[in-house]
Amino acid sequence: MNATVNRQILLIEKPSGKLGSEHFRMVDGTIPEPGDGEALLRVRYISLDAANRAWMQGATYRAAVETGSVMAGGGIAEVMVSKAPGLAPGDIVFGDTGWQDYAAVPARHLTKLAKIEPLTHLLSVYGIAGLTAYFGLLEIGKPKAGDTVVVSAAAGSVGSIVGQIAKIKGCRVVGIAGGKDKCHWLTSELGFDAAVDYKDGAVFKALKAAAPDGIDVYFDNVGGDILEACLPQMKTYGRIACCGAVSQYDGAPSAHGPRGIPGLIVVKRLIMQGFIVMDFMDRREQALADLQSWVASGQLKVQEDVVDGLENTPKALIGLLAGDNRGKRMVRV
Numbered sequence: 001m002n003a004t005v006n007r008q009i010l011l012i013e014k015p016s017g018k019l020g021s022e023h024f025r026m027v028d029g030t031i032p033e034p035g036d037g038e039a040l041l042r043v044r045y046i047s048l049d050a051a052n053r054a055w056m057q058g059a060t061y062r063a064a065v066e067t068g069s070v071m072a073g074g075g076i077a078e079v080m081v082s083k084a085p086g087l088a089p090g091d092i093v094f095g096d097t098g099w100q101d102y103a104a105v106p107a108r109h110l111t112k113l114a115k116i117e118p119l120t121h122l123l124s125v126y127g128i129a130g131l132t133a134y135f136g137l138l139e140i141g142k143p144k145a146g147d148t149v150v151v152s153a154a155a156g157s158v159g160s161i162v163g164q165i166a167k168i169k170g171c172r173v174v175g176i177a178g179g180k181d182k183c184h185w186l187t188s189e190l191g192f193d194a195a196v197d198y199k200d201g202a203v204f205k206a207l208k209a210a211a212p213d214g215i216d217v218y219f220d221n222v223g224g225d226i227l228e229a230c231l232p233q234m235k236t237y238g239r240i241a242c243c244g245a246v247s248q249y250d251g252a253p254s255a256h257g258p259r260g261i262p263g264l265i266v267v268k269r270l271i272m273q274g275f276i277v278m279d280f281m282d283r284r285e286q287a288l289a290d291l292q293s294w295v296a297s298g299q300l301k302v303q304e305d306v307v308d309g310l311e312n313t314p315k316a317l318i319g320l321l322a323g324d325n326r327g328k329r330m331v332r333v
């Protein structure tokens with residue numbers, strides 16, 4: 001290994017409002033020595049996730065990210081040196097590598113992956129995004145053929161896969177996304193039956209027009225006002241899969257919404273359940289087999305949004321929070 005420098009992006013300040021590039025700094029660090037049970041990794045692709053921003057707000061399903069440390073984030077990496085049984089140089093792994101060129105990570109925190117082409121699919125359809133869409137929709141939303149399924153952040157990495165799986169299951173699918181272009185893409189390219197542009201105002205009315213008979217399953221990626229618009233339009237015995245709340249992550253949350261809880265939930269006998277994809281990892285192989293067969297048959301289109309250069313990682317996350325991504329965003333390091 002000839003490299004001597006480990007470029008790292010530190011979180012130097014937690015944002016009180018919107019995330020900006022001033023909250024990060026790139027530094028030249030050293031390449032770490034792996035300890036016993038660890039592997040030295042060369043990071044290849046960093047996953048950009050809305051949750052990266054949520055981790056700055058405090059502990060969630062993982063510890064909060066702290067100022068002065070390398071920004072946390074999942075990544076696909078190649079093993080360079082291994083001091084752990086079961087891992088060898090050249091292996092491809094997924095883990096919390098952080099935003100840097102090299103990381104020494106305990107092997108027990110790494111998942112060894114099959115070497116597939118393109119490698120990027122390991123972060124998108126066969127990674128957290130695809131598995132979240134698969135388990136969240138099928139296990140929590142429990143769609144049946146003929147159901148109306150609504151998904152928010154529908155042109156994003158999780159949402160674009162949720163809508164397509166719902167179509168595969170024979171549902172009528174409505175996506176909610178920001179902007180005409182994204183909405184057009186959902187219906188013309190991904191096969192959604194209808195799309196609602198939430199940036200065009202009056203989401204409740206537009207949703208009513210797109211799903212006139214009501215909603216059986218709402219896959220909620222955003223929370224806030226859009227959840228509030230969906231709640232009264234749920235059918236009796238509808239299911240809401242609470243995947244995330246991206247509308248609340250960056251800056252001040254909206255002053256109101258969602259109202260109607262618990263009243264509407266009681267009257268309509270709704271099931272509203274949160275989930276974390278990690279809870280389903282013991283069934284990962286089954287999910288991957290289904291996802292692979294849908295990709296192979298052309299029923300599931302994979303949309304990836306690859307940004308080049310570690311130095312562009314902060315900008316890529318800031319942009320994702322503002323909706324400038326389509327499908328799974330990642331950075332090629």
Ligand SMILES: NC(=O)c1ccc[n+]([C@@H]2O[C@H](COP(=O)([O-])OP(=O)(O)OC[C@H]3O[C@@H](n4cnc5c(N)ncnc54)[C@H](OP(=O)(O)O)[C@@H]3O)[C@@H](O)[C@H]2O)c1
Nearest residue numbers: 049050153156157158177178221244245246247276277323
């Ligand atoms: N529960 C789990 O295990 C799990 C696992 C992975 C991800 N997640 C959640 O899944 C959701 C999607 O995350 P992702 O990483 O895949 O990101 P993503 O959907 O690829 O990107 C986030 C999207 O959110 C939309 N957005 C931003 N602000 C919004 C607002 N105020 N209202 C409505 N939409 C807004 C933007 O699209 P527009 O242009 O449409 O605004 C943006 O493209 C997040 O809530 C995340 O926390 C949960």
